[in-house]
Amino acid sequence: MFLRTFSPRLAGCMALLALAAPVWAQTTSASAPTAAIATSAQPALPAQLQDFTAYVDGVRKQFDVPGIAVAIVKDGQIVLEQGYGLREVGKPEPVDARTRFAIASNTKAFTAAALQMLAEQGKLSMDDRVIDHLPWFQMSDPYVTREMRIRDLLAHRSGLGLGAGDLLYWPPTSYSTKEVVQRLRHVPLATSFRSAYAYDNILFAVATLVIEQVSGQSYADFISQRIFAPVGMDESLVDMTQLKSGMDVAMGHAKFNFTELKPVPPMAWSNNSGAGGIYASVHDMAKWMNVQLAGGKLPDGKALFSEDSQKQMWSMLTPMKISEPPVPELKAMRPNFSGYGEGWFLSDYQGQRLVWHTGGWPGMVSRVTLVPELHLGVVVLTNQESGAAFNAVTYRVLDAYLGKDKKDWTAAYAAAVKKSEGNADESWSKHEAARAKSGKPTLPLASYAGTFHDPWYGDIEVSQQSGKLRMRFSKTAQLVGTMTPWQHDTFMVRWDDRALNADAFVSYALDADGKIREVRMEPVSPLTDFSFDFQDLRLSPAKTAKTSVTP
Template sequence: MTRPVFSTRLAAACALLFAATGVLAQAPAQRPLPPPVSTGDTARPMLPAQLADFGAYVDSARKTFDVPGIAVAIVKDGRVVMEQGFGLRELGKADKVDARTLFAIASNTKAFTAAALQQLAEQGKLNMDDRVVDHLPWFRMSDAYVTHEMRIRDLLAHRSGLSLGAGDLLYWPPTSYTTKEVVERLAKVPIKNGFRSGYAYDNILFAVATLVIEQASGQSYADYVREHIFKPVGMDESLIDKTYLKPGMDVATGHAKADFKDLKPVPPMAWLNDPGAGGIYSSVHDLAKWMNVQLAGGALPTTGANGKPQRLFSEQSQHEMWSVLTPIKVGKPPIPELAPLTPQFSGYGESWFLSDYQGKKLVWHTGGWPGMVSRLTLVPQLKLGVVVLTNAESGAAFNAITYRVLDAYLTPDKQTDWVAVYDKAVKKAQAKADDSFAKHEAARAKASKPSLPLAGYVGTYRDPWYGDIAISQEGGKLRLRFSHTPQLVGTMSPWQHDSFTVRWDDRTLNADAFITFALDQDGHIREARMEPISPMTDFSFDFQDLRLAPVEKGAKGSDD
């Protein structure tokens, strides 16, 4: 994978898998613990003694990892132990984060998509092993066999043969494509691995799942989730995407480090063309309810006319969602201190990561969004759940907090400073990124020049699945624009030979790229290829999958 595990966006769940499979933990110090902590709410259970300093610990994580605001909820045995906000909704403003502050939960949305499909299966409107083409006859992958054999369950399991983050540029950053257009373009996205042969995180197949839900239910994805999940669970504050936010709402602002250095607010993003992968905004107050329903096997807190608990979904449906479909190799931790977090098994079910910690099964997911990342973790054997929402791009922060809570219940006689552990791991990752660029610099032939005058690179270039990008000459510089992605506009500068760097105008993207032109024997451009410059770049910027060919003036094509 191309992105370190300590700063994530859209595909945070995948990128942060190593953070769950191994992260620095020195032998925990043995020390006497204070008495249990009162939450101030007599209707709630007491916090474990190990969390006596939890507020200070969360503030330490915020300071260490430069996160303005964090919200946390803990549930145990069907009750809310705590739900609380820490810090600020936005840097430089006085509004504080509280338990009802809305955050973009990004890929934590995927579990709602899986639940919706399982509900529709229980209603007889689909079967999880139906072929996708049975519901969307026009659906196509770039391989005929995969097209024919792709089942609804496969859409949720990251085992399609697509490479990591393949096709994400169709909607990340936001594009003008509709969900149907995104899925139609999937027919041209290259398949680089064997079907069901291994794990590679994707988002684009959740756009397909979105359309299956709409086809089977006769409702929009937003209406279905609101009516059949949010309403029965009691998630009254949750929204499907940014377009439903109103002025004055209690909502966090995301923050990203421009050029990986200076923390700045980023504008909220609406993800309208793949909502089933990551569109939801929610609060820890609402997500506490969601965790309790999950831990209750799908049972709702309400009862029906027969006096029995009503259900969001059946226990069998949950068993399927929480069963491994795609095994995941357990990697080595980036630093030895993280070894105690290395699981005995790791895999992916239907929109859930599955692993273990301290001998207990974990069911969990993470989410990454422009300026916001999150983690939701369940320990079914203990009826324990913890969710951490943040308004900066630091997976280290939510992991350090999550494992502090898990330790309080699983190893109450020990205490580890996971903030210090993750801080060490983050610094190592940053040093490796710096070293990567230094190697590029060392290999660069600085005296070389482009083969063509700058005007020779001007034109329209077309990729089979993304569409067009345009290169123009403005003020003596080359400018590159992705035709369907307003944020991907940048300046090209010669690097060496026929390679250029692209520096995006939006410096919070942290996705500068190389673009390299291949010329034929007559000196005409045959193809252009791109790839991210930094290993810190989010893998959803899948520039490396583009195959850009020059378009003759007046030619018609996929963008016409």
């Protein structure tokens, strides 16, 4: 079935909060030499990690990841920083410790730190109302608008649904950051304010604007000058647009047409950099982890931020439901508590508190994990959309430092992947079984064409071209595809960009006179990244439907 190899982007990483990521790739891999950076007085690896290179290469092979970079810090020292495999399939350049990857939502911790630093300077309070700094800010509910605090922007408890509003910048759109935030007033709420956890990215766009308003600097300048420079992250960049030819940069990879692993062009997210824009190497991320584990202190003893600020960032604001592992092999991962602080997930493993985050980007996913009481940190950056890979590597490292016996996490995550693939097949089979194959469209094909308007996204155009319907999102260059009849007044749109893995059903509702009243969309696969929030669109005809016919 074509749905077997859907691989989610995990933009906000909610899918990785399940104890296994939903679905990843099959089992071919590129091979390449490993590359490491030696450090003076580098501590020895634990005995359980003496075969670590072979283990990581096995992970790459199992989950079809061209390149992985790993850094481990312990007690303020770098234990390991090393690359494995290739920057890009078909090219000889290896991944090394200085290879930059998109760290995606691991950026959120930098945004949280920036706000806390501004609070320490007295330029804001984390309990200030957002409208104190952005008077024009609006949510769809006046109460939420009035009561939204700076801290709430970082905690995923606003009442928005999972990934709500992500289509305003994912895939890249032509909206500015301010235009994205201004459109929030039309994004519907799914729950009451502060009542439930639901991962979002759009409120980090609001946080980005608050940082700029209060500091008088662009977000990029603030992060570069106030965080990267003092930490020593000399190679890190705030956004893809800062990449230059010849830089040591990994290329992302995804499954095209659900089977073939191919490079994914870099994506700029300049209208929401605070949610996930940063590019960094494990060499730089090791420095960031050491600052975090030192309570905000820099190597020279000065404070980047205070211990009190860190306690706030690492304190649970939003409890999260604890799910059962999807397969028995992952039973050991079930936490006793789970929640979100300010830009960090909080949970436990084998009796140790974890402070961690994941990140997902087109062709790249990553994980940063801190064990504060052990002064231990591990970062895993990858150039394929395989959460299974970075989890298998992370938990091998954690077990080694916790003195646990070796566990075959590669096999455990492979079992979870297999189950997720089976669930995807089952979902598709249900769609097929429910489909009335003889249920032809009610109207002539040309009648489904027109411009349709959603209050928060804007216009989506459907035209008839060469006897087929074509859908185009007006602000998103990548969302262009062909609509084919599915059943009755429902179509399936297949995007021209086959790396998106986000085909969707498009359902028309007609009024009593057979005129189009509304259009709704939903992803075809349950494994489509949640940032394709098609289900939140409420499309209505922007004007009388017109037929746009080309030969």
